[in-house]
Amino acid sequence: MSTEISSAHRSHQLGRIFIYGSLIVLAAFYLMPLWVMIVTSLKSLDEIYSGSFIGLPKLITIEAWEKAWGQACIGTACDGLRPYFVNSLLMVIPAVVLSTGIGAINGYILTKWRFPGSNLVFGLLLFGCFLPFQAVILPMAQLLGKLRLSGTIPGLVLVHTVYGISFTTLFFRNYFITIPDELTRAAQIDGAGFFRIFFSVMLPASLPIIVVSCIWQFTQIWNDFLFGVSFTAGQSSPITVALNNIVNVTMGRKQYNVDMAAAMIAAIPTLIVYVVAGRYFVRGLTAGAVKG
């Protein structure tokens, strides 16, 4: 009897070792690229070429970060990533605010002010979530040209807002549908109008979904490359395009430490958002999976 218990105990322990062992090995695999990026960015070029890849730097230097931020050459300009970082900020902030605001009011209308055909409208909006953007970049380039917005940050803000509406509307619609209609009806009986109900009943109750929507849009727009590379050139590019240009420059000895520092600079804003508000990030991520 006692041997039976101890063998069951042992197999349980073996199982736990297997579970934790696999999880740790996998975690190491997923962390490895980040580790390699960070240590490489802190090494001198000589140390890298002498064959140090995964180990800690012998001598920590932030030279590569300074270069990537302020001196690396992108095209003919050698001002580093800084101007492009600013471009991305100027693009992402208005686009996030606009698309989230529009999504909020759309979601409010599609749940609390339903009209004949409002479900069809929602369905048509929804397809925008799954649009391969290659199918629209040609006409969009033409339209931006006609509006005199090609190659400008406002042009990118417009594009990201238009193609962000589908997702933000989806977020807010699914959230507002859980808010009881009695709440809005009561406000209406008290004499509150369309906008009044939105601002003083709906919005105060929707902080979590506002966070989800902002994080999702921020990550998507900051990380976008296709629109950036299609609609901008040179000085007005967002950071992803600039990063790709730095990495693909092949003059002289390849500066891997600068490449990695540049990649880190481009990654840090979304990584910070992820670390600070990961829970909301996951909610945005799985919202696209219809019933997950």
Next chain:
Amino acid sequence: MRADPDLISQPGCHPAGASSGISENIGNAVMRSTLSLKDRFTLWLPRLVLSPSLVAVFVGVYLFIAWTGWISLSSSKMVPQYDFVGLEQYVRLWATPRWGTAVANLFVFTALFLTITISVGLAIAILLDQRVRAEGFLRAVYLYPMALSFIVTGTAWKWILNPDLGVEKVVQELGWSSFVFDWITRPEYAIYCVVIAAVWQSTGFAMAIFLAGLRGIDNSIIKAAQIEGAGLPRIYLSIIVPMLRPAFLSVIVLLSYISIKSFDLVLALTNAGPGNATEMPSTFMFSATFRRNQMGVGAASAMMMLMTVAAIIVPYLYSELRETRNEH
């Protein structure tokens, strides 16, 4: 595409049928008495506020798709031409060897990317579901690549897979001096490098959806099966995994969508090379349109991509819709 109120609703939502909304109240009032100007305004205001979004999406999605479709039927090269040449550009597209490479790569890439991402993602989800310590931390570790840009991922992996200074060298220095890992420089293997980086980036996503599915399964099912004497692996294989069908469907559809549009990763990691060995439909479309002055061919390839995505997404949404119907 049909719209359905419950199509995207999360579990635990109010069924949409139960919400009558404010506008219907007004609508009823309107039926009974004549419309005052104020009522009429209240009735139309929401639609008025919604209309700019509708116009934007109608133009940006549907009109632009039609526009691209039209260009794919024209003789456009450097600038758009609005003539009609039938399916000439499609014939030209399918006669282009480079497009053949792109389509073949898409199949290889999608098959491997889906198989590996789903198996690893499901394995991690099951392991994490065994009441492990530090689950939150581990989950965050597996998922953080999803927050990165594909350009960042491509840059990092390009360096890791570099045969002179990267992983190959590390393994050689560990003592296995004949170890060779130079796939990224070899045309016949470079596509597998794209698979590795894409799997690394997307596993967390599959894991998150599977984990949500696992958490929705009643624990008593596992307990009952254990009492019957079934071991854990058997319980998972024959009971739990089949119950994850909806999660599988979501993961398969969304990963296929990611793989069809994957563009940034290929560009950053291999720049569609060596030669054009890792060309994908998305990179083909881009270079035809913006680099090689073949706008018509580019538009035709974009339409092929759109049709592939629609062939996957529309039935998916439709099946979700039918399932919801049956539940009610």
